Amino acid sequence: MSYCFEKIYIDGQWTDSANDKFIDIENPATLEHFARVPDGNFVDIDKAVRAAHRAYEKWSTTPLAQRTSIMRKMLSVLESYQDLIIDLEVKELGAPIEFTTKTHCLYQYTRIRSYIDCAEKLALQESLELSHVYREPIGVVGCITPWNYPLGQVIQKVIPAILMGNTVVLKPSQHTPLTCYLLVDAFERAGLPAGVLNLVTGRGAQVGDAIATHPLVDMVSFTGSTKVGIRLSQRALESVKRISLELGGKSPFIWLPSEDYSPAVKQLFDSIFLNSGQTCTALSRLLVPEKDLKAVEKLLLENVNAYTVGDPTDDANKLGPVSSKAQFEKIASYIRLGLEEGATLLTGEIPTDCSKGYYVKPTIFTNVKNDMRIAREEIFGPVLCVIPYKDVDEAISIANDTPYGLNAAVFGPKDEALAVAHRIRAGNVYVNNGPRDVTAPFGGYKQSGIGREGGYAGLLEFTQQKAIFDHCTF
Numbered sequence: 382m383s384y385c386f387e388k389i390y391i392d393g394q395w396t397d398s399a400n401d402k403f404i405d406i407e408n409p410a411t412l413e414h415f416a417r418v419p420d421g422n423f424v425d426i427d428k429a430v431r432a433a434h435r436a437y438e439k440w441s442t443t444p445l446a447q448r449t450s451i452m453r454k455m456l457s458v459l460e461s462y463q464d465l466i467i468d469l470e471v472k473e474l475g476a477p478i479e480f481t482t483k484t485h486c487l488y489q490y491t492r493i494r495s496y497i498d499c500a501e502k503l504a505l506q507e508s509l510e511l512s513h514v515y516r517e518p519i520g521v522v523g524c525i526t527p528w529n530y531p532l533g534q535v536i537q538k539v540i541p542a543i544l545m546g547n548t549v550v551l552k553p554s555q556h557t558p559l560t561c562y563l564l565v566d567a568f569e570r571a572g573l574p575a576g577v578l579n580l581v582t583g584r585g586a587q588v589g590d591a592i593a594t595h596p597l598v599d600m601v602s603f604t605g606s607t608k609v610g611i612r613l614s615q616r617a618l619e620s621v622k623r624i625s626l627e628l629g630g631k632s633p634f635i636w637l638p639s640e641d642y643s644p645a646v647k648q649l650f651d652s653i654f655l656n657s658g659q660t661c662t663a664l665s666r667l668l669v670p671e672k673d674l675k676a677v678e679k680l681l682l683e684n685v686n687a688y689t690v691g692d693p694t695d696d697a698n699k700l701g702p703v704s705s706k707a708q709f710e711k712i713a714s715y716i717r718l719g720l721e722e723g724a725t726l727l728t729g730e731i732p733t734d735c736s737k738g739y740y741v742k743p744t745i746f747t748n749v750k751n752d753m754r755i756a757r758e759e760i761f762g763p764v765l766c767v768i769p770y771k772d773v774d775e776a777i778s779i780a781n782d783t784p785y786g787l788n789a790a791v792f793g794p795k796d797e798a799l800a801v802a803h804r805i806r807a808g809n810v811y812v813n814n815g816p817r818d819v820t821a822p823f824g825g826y827k828q829s830g831i832g833r834e835g836g837y838a839g840l841l842e843f844t845q846q847k848a849i850f851d852h853c854t855f
């Protein structure tokens with residue numbers, strides 16, 4: 382392999398950053414600083430954007446069949462890096478091996494395969510009454526990603542952008558940038574032309590902002606917090622760039638009245654506890670009939686002990702540490718806040734000692750009211766809020782009473798659950814144990830975002846329409 386974590390990748394070359402400083406990458410389970418990447422700056426971004434701009438004309442006119450062929454080769458190289466991807470994700474994020482293998486690695490291969498298949502089937506032109514309409518690439522796309530699904534969030538942007546003929550400048554999270562190096566290396570080995578994909582590591586306020594404001598960047602595709610997304614969009618709109626935003630969530634799970642809630646527990650706990658609750662779609666608000674609250678509390682307590690926390694390299698553990706000291710402190714402060722707001726702590730505790738890793742136990746608050754801050758703000762940790770409701774109309778009203786609208790789930794008799802699903806204001810709704818469809822659009826209503834990723838919609842996001850009026854008479 383030719384990559385080196387201490388370099389950035391511009392115009393097909395691993396090169397030094399213009400800044401001689403580095404960012405240490407910490408293993409949140411051991412607190413060891415085990416790698417470092419350049420703390421890039423606006424000079425690096427300028428070079429990367431210019432390289433992407435130069436490469437655009439040729440790449441955008443390269444036939445789709447050639448682009449998909451390079452993508453398939455890239456995927457096969459990336460598949461050969463499986464052990465390394467898993468090792469790096471366990472170290473840089475702290476997710477346990479089993480979850481990392483399934484979600485952070487194998488699922489990402491599935492996504493890439495799906496994008497290629499969808500690209501081959503996608504209609505990129507249509508005939509209207511007096512015109513033909515073409516889907517064309519947008520240009521240079523700046524991709525800015527968060528740390529919680531380090532490779533996944535990058536795949537969701539870089540793969541469809543490149544397949545659709547755009548060129549890319551990628552800025553991964555400064556906390557978890559390492560697997561991007563493997564992706565770039567795989568692209569290089571697959572023969573991606575120089576300049577089509579460029580990688581600049583660094584901090585948001587410098588590198589991210591430089592992408593958002595560079596005059597030659599045509600689109601910014603951002604995944605991260607709503608706060609940063611708004612700020613970044615304001616900056617990008619100063620030069621009217623296309624914007625795509627995947628932001629935060631506070632997703633509800635409505636349990637309709639039932640004799641037996643146990644079939645829904647695994648879905649709930651996997652969503653809110655795995656990846657240590659650091660998932661944008663985490664079902665963090667459980668809405669249960671008031672009359673069944675005690676029975677539900679008992680059920681949750683009976684099952685929560687299976688979600689063991691500890692060393693992510695030990696297969697016995699389902700949760701590793703949270704990703705950083707800042708995360709640890711933020712989650713601890715929310716658990717403290719929940720107690721101050723008068724919620725009842727059913728299980729869990731305020732974590733205090735992080736001298737041997739940033740571990741937080743699964744925490745469940747019950748008797749939560751939807752106007753409490755723990756029910757309104759994204760905690761981004763393994764903290765569940767149980768909120769009682771009187772009737773189904775009230776459940777839907779509580780579910781929708783949030784600034785977010787990313788994800789939701791409903792458990793109950795299928796027809797009733799479907800009727801509720803249609804009334805929830807969120808981009809994705811799971812009914813009972815319906816599996817995720819990788820070809821379906823993913824994205825948020827309200828302050829959870831603008832635009833869609835995944836499958837056909839995710840490819841179209843990186844295109845713009847051109848109408849040609851060619852029904853001429855001479």
Ligand code: NAD
Nearest residue numbers: 526527528553554585586589590605606609627628629661
């Ligand atoms: P964040 O907003 O702090 O950072 C995201 C990215 O933006 C990072 O690369 C960061 O360096 C960069 N950045 C920070 N400040 C910037 C600025 N001023 N200008 C430009 N770029 C800047 O988010 P995070 O803590 O890395 O990730 C957690 C957040 O991401 C959560 O809110 C979560 O819900 C959200 N998220 C959303 C989705 C989704 O698909 N909707 C998926 C994963 C995570």
